[in-house]
Amino acid sequence: AQTVTQSQPEMSVQEAETVTLSCTYDTSESDYYLFWYKQPPSRQMILVIRQEAYKQQNATENRFSVNFQKAAKSFSLKISDSQLGDAAMYFCAYRSAMVRNKLVFGAGTILRVKS
Amino acid sequence: NAGVTQTPKFRILKIGQSMTLQCTQDMNHNYMYWYRQDPGMGLKLIYYSVGAGITDKGEVPNGYNVSRSTTEDFPLRLELAAPSQTSVYFCASSYGGGLIYGYTFGSGTRLTVV
Numbered sequence: 001a002q003t004v005t006q007s008q009p010e011m012s013v014q015e016a017e018t019v020t021l022s023c024t025y026d027t028s029e030s031d032y033y034l035f036w037y038k039q040p041p042s043r044q045m046i047l048v049i050r051q052e053a054y055k056q057q058n059a060t061e062n063r064f065s066v067n068f069q070k071a072a073k074s075f076s077l078k079i080s081d082s083q084l085g086d087a088a089m090y091f092c093a094y095r096s097a098m099v100r101n102k103l104v105f106g107a108g109t110i111l112r113v114k115s
Numbered sequence: 116n117a118g119v120t121q122t123p124k125f126r127i128l129k130i131g132q133s134m135t136l137q138c139t140q141d142m143n144h145n146y147m148y149w150y151r152q153d154p155g156m157g158l159k160l161i162y163y164s165v166g167a168g169i170t171d172k173g174e175v176p177n178g179y180n181v182s183r184s185t186t187e188d189f190p191l192r193l194e195l196a197a198p199s200q201t202s203v204y205f206c207a208s209s210y211g212g213g214l215i216y217g218y219t220f221g222s223g224t225r226l227t228v229v
Contacts, residue, residue, distance in 0.1 A: 004157065009155075033214055035217055037217070037220075042222060043203065043205075043222050043223040044220060044221070044222045044223075045205065045207070045218070045220035046220075047216070047217035047218070050214075050217060091157060091158070093157075095212070095213070095214070097214075100211075100212035101146070101148075101160075101163050101165065101171070101173075101212065102160055102163075102173070102174075103148075103158075103160070103213070103218060104157070105157030105158040105159075106157050107155055107156055107157050108157065
């Protein structure tokens with residue numbers, strides 16, 4: 001079974017600085033998808049960014065980018081120019097290309113942004 | 116466009132009571148899911164549905180039931196509530212398996228069983 005590990009329970013960053021959240025996963029599959037979700041205090045889960053395993057190019061969405069290392073099974077999220085609104089819980093998630101109905105989540109990382 | 120709407124937002128149940136968590140979506144998504152989120156843990160899949168009339172168990176289905184009579188609605192039923200069911204429950208939906216746009220989540224229901 002696939003597992004997702006987020007080793008940083010909590011991180012802090014100064015406003016306007018850059019922070020990287022770590023995520024590793026375990027799978028024997030070669031085709032899969034990876035996601036980062038943001039959960040602000042409102043509890044709503046918001047999709048931040050997605051990465052297809054077959055793509056070597058790292059995904060980027062405005063200030064959010066990933067460092068996808070397939071061989072190392074690592075999928076870190078970099079937030080540039082951090083803003084107060086970035087403060088939230090961030091979840092890394094894995095989805096098999098074959099098993100369509102299961103998104104496997106990590107335990108989450110709380111990100112605090114200091115002004 | 117409301118997205119995924121869950122009700123209630125908070126609820127306290129006594130042990131042995133039953134309740135239904137409501138979930139409705141207005142995006143015409145065929146897939147719907149129920150997850151629970153426990154402190155320090157990732158979300159765990161309880162049940163999912165790939166379309167009206169079709170439901171299946173996830174990782175942690177014991178103590179719960181679901182139905183999907185329409186595309187829009189996917190209620191989660193708790194029978195004989197137990198303290199172990201204290202959690203935050205999230206409903207989500209997706210078009211297909213959620214590969215392109217991910218899942219759309221509701222804002223959650225915080226349930227406490229005492």
